[in-house]
């Protein structure tokens with residue numbers, strides 16, 4: 001008998017007797033889905049303003065304004081800063097549903113990165129000290145439909161391509177390369193020919209990714225990172241002042257005491273690596289507030305803590321990145337069952353971000369844990385000396401194709417690692433994605449590319465409405 005995959009592969013060109021029913025079923029399914037339609041006009045302006053104002057209420061008007069100015073830089077930076085709008089749009093347009101995609105399945109729910117765009121992936125060192133290229137931000141992670149991550153990265157490819165004056169034909173080709181790698185890696189992992197434990201390193205990556213890893217490994221050092229943020233005074237490492245480094249600010253006595261007091265619970269009961277309970281290692285040297293970081297999370301309360309590290313020598317000190325966590329943007333759009341599956345298995349949202357990190361990344365940072373102080377829950381990770389992000393300036397068909405392929409690979413690895421039945425994930429996400437897409441990958445690629453171009457148009461429209469709203473002082477109210 002003709003195998004289903006072979007049948008579907010041939011279906012497009014060869015409507016043989018055996019293949020005809022499947023081909024007809026497929027094209028019917030494809031025609032039934034509702035493509036994303038762009039919203040515009042004054043109702044859209046109002047929707048954008050109310051979405052941004054409610055999403056940024058908690059950080060207050062001054063930091064909100066700073067974030068809006070950062071979002072004002074480009075359509076892509078607007079997209080990075082407005083994840084809440086993306087989820088609201090996908091909900092309002094029923095995009096992630098059987099009517100929005102013929103690749104929707106209610107069981108296709110890995111841990112999501114949750115805000116997967118071209119710059120939420122970069123280099124850092126894992127717990128084995130290897131410089132890897134992988135997903136690097138888990139604030140927005142939750143368990144949900146895999147299409148959310150696939151679609152958001154695909155839309156970001158459109159924005160990056162347009163920033164670099166690429167044609168829609170070339171951009172579509174790049175989106176398809178991303179989906180192609182995602183599906184192929186999922187399929188290889190399902191069939192056991194490759195492993196989701198593989199990490200992307202200098203030896204198996206190419207193009208700008210491999211350049212980024214090689215540069216980070218060669219020119220970044222712990223000393224360089226420590227010297228960027230701190231100085232050694234009487235053999236004790238101390239954070240720079242705001243005048244010395246504008247990304248830092250002094251903490252007040254209340255904050256210093258609260259953070260110092262929260263350390264013991266963090267390293268004795270939330271750290272799970274071999275560092276757990278190591279009082280000397282985690283001895284606090286200094287604490288500072290971290291300013292100006294990120295786009296989406298700009299304005300969120302964040303601190304840096306210098307700890308002693310392996311020896312009392314100031315050269316092996318470590319910097320902990322301590323970040324306030326709340327509900328991720330996808331949260332309001334999940335079923336109560338999906339919410340409960342994670343909520344009942346985590347202590348709080350900082351623990352949720354940490355559990356997501358461990359689920360999605362192989363050999364995750366061994367400083368991961370969380371702290372509770374001043375009525376907030378803060379995730380804790382080490383600030384990697386090898387943290388670098390891609391520069392997408394000047395990409396063309398060839399270089400963006402290379403990047404898109406490796407983004408697809410990294411996402412497939414992350415999703416495939418994160419399953420296993422806990423938190424509402426399926427036993428095997430790779431098997432589900434394989435059965436959804438096997439033999440019909442071209443249809444899937446086309447659907448993702450259609451969405452990405454449409455949503456890229458939505459973001460361009462939104463970006464001009466946003467600029468007008470900013471000029472008219474309608475934001476941060």
Ligand SMILES: *[C@@H]1O[C@H](CO)[C@@H](O)[C@H](O)[C@H]1NC(C)=O
Nearest residue numbers: 039047048051085088089092
């Ligand atoms: C989504 O729909 C709700 C309810 O109709 C509406 O209030 C909101 O403004 C819509 N959001 C967007 C971004 O269109």
Ligand SMILES: *[C@@H]1O[C@H](CO)[C@@H](O)[C@H](O)[C@H]1NC(C)=O
Nearest residue numbers: 068069072073074467470471
């Ligand atoms: C937003 O960016 C545009 C284009 O650079 C600029 O003209 C405008 O003044 C900026 N808006 C604000 C509020 O700075």
Ligand SMILES: *[C@@H]1O[C@H](CO)[C@@H](O)[C@H](O)[C@H]1NC(C)=O
Nearest residue numbers: 251252253254255256301374
């Ligand atoms: C210290 O910082 C905390 C947290 O930002 C703030 O709530 C508090 O008002 C500050 N205390 C003083 C005395 O400035």
